[in-house]
Amino acid sequence: MSVILICIDEDVHSARQYCKMNNSIVDISRPLINILFPNRCSFCGRILEKRSCICRRCLSSIELIEQPFCPGCGAPLPAGLTTDENSCNQCRDLTFHYNKNESLGVFNGKLRELIHLYKFNRRRSLYRLFAELLLKHKMQYIMDHDILISMPLSRSRYSERGFNQSHLIAREISKRTAITFYGNVIIRKGNAQPQSKITTRKERLSNVTDLFIIKRRWREFLYKKNILLFDDVLTTGATASECAHSLFNAKVRNVDILTLARALRGPSTV
Ligand SMILES: [Zn+2]
Numbered sequence: 275m276s277v278i279l280i281c282i283d284e285d286v287h288s289a290r291q292y293c294k295m296n297n298s299i300v301d302i303s304r305p306l307i308n309i310l311f312p313n314r315c316s317f318c319g320r321i322l323e324k325r326s327c328i329c330r331r332c333l334s335s336i337e338l339i340e341q342p343f344c345p346g347c348g349a350p351l352p353a354g355l356t357t358d359e360n361s362c363n364q365c366r367d368l369t370f371h372y373n374k375n376e377s378l379g380v381f382n383g384k385l386r387e388l389i390h391l392y393k394f395n396r397r398r399s400l401y402r403l404f405a406e407l408l409l410k411h412k413m414q415y416i417m418d419h420d421i422l423i424s425m426p427l428s429r430s431r432y433s434e435r436g437f438n439q440s441h442l443i444a445r446e447i448s449k450r451t452a453i454t455f456y457g458n459v460i461i462r463k464g465n466a467q468p469q470s471k472i473t474t475r476k477e478r479l480s481n482v483t484d485l486f487i488i489k490r491r492w493r494e495f496l497y498k499k500n501i502l503l504f505d506d507v508l509t510t511g512a513t514a515s516e517c518a519h520s521l522f523n524a525k526v527r528n529v530d531i532l533t534l535a536r537a538l539r540g541p542s543t544v
């Protein structure tokens with residue numbers, strides 16, 4: 275008698291492994307699921323050919339950030355301005371420890387929903403889509419750096435979420451390019467309040483001051499290197515700036531930031 279194992283789950287890998295180890299169990303999970311539950315776009319319901327959660331039309335509605343954008347924080351600027359001479363209102367009076375940020379798109383619409391799906395609804399496989407989009411639109415920027423590092427999560431946030439969202443995307447970018455990825459270089463000391471719960475930039479800055487340190491054994495690998503620090507969303511830039519500060523303390527040459535999204539209105543958006 276054969277046993278049929280059906281796994282209706284995003285990750286069928288472990289179920290398949292189980293089938294391989296047990297000859298009496300037949301793996302028909304994928305074909306059957308495809309017939310009974312065709313893969314649909316999470317936003318508009320269109321049936322998808324590829325294993326994804328968003329159709330091309332919905333994907334094309336993402337508001338990509340292209341030139342001109344602020345040379346400090348990566349926020350889009352009105353057309354006609356030149357990037358070299360113009361900063362956004364926020365950056366005109368502020369300084370950051372990092373050199374510049376570039377974001378894939380504005381933190382709104384489908385991009386915001388995709389990031390929420392990824393972070394809070396555990397659609398972990400979305401890291402591949404995000405890596406693809408970043409490589410498609412930010413390849414030159416990424417490849418201008420020696421080392422890619424991801425923003426660390428606090429221990430409590432990691433155990434709550436089960437994964438570091440920035441780590442997975444940065445590692446995938448590294449796999450598809452020649453750029454070196456170091457995943458555990460930065461330690462996040464203690465548990466600051468979530469930045470999303472703080473409304474002013476000043477409070478956000480003091481909330482993360484001295485929050486990060488670089489592991490001693492990594493310092494020789496970072497010495498005089500051009501670092502690209504990856505995070506999911508940049509809001510006020512306070513966390514990224516403080517992280518860059520710790521990297522400069524470890525004697526790196528330069529720190530730039532790469533983010534999926536730039537949040538434009540108010541800090542309490544993630
Ligand atoms: Zn769609």
Ligand SMILES: [Zn+2]
Pocket residue numbers: 344345346347348349361362363364365366
């Ligand atoms: Zn700016």
